[in-house]
Amino acid sequence: MLPLNPELADRVLRAAVRRTGSTYATNDAHAKLDAFAAKSREVITTNLERAFKAM
Secondary structure, three states, X not given: OOOOOHHHHHHHHHHHXXXXXXXXXXXHHXXXXXXXXXXXXXXXXXXXXXXXXXX
């Protein structure tokens, strides 16, 4: 679930890191991973739609 939902993953990580007294910040590498996750969600959604239409 977390790899396909970067916003939720960031919130979970931020909350966990905050408990240790540190901070969590995203950077350009995170943006690239978020783009991959968005594309993955798109592919999954498209395939699910096709599968249910075929039923």
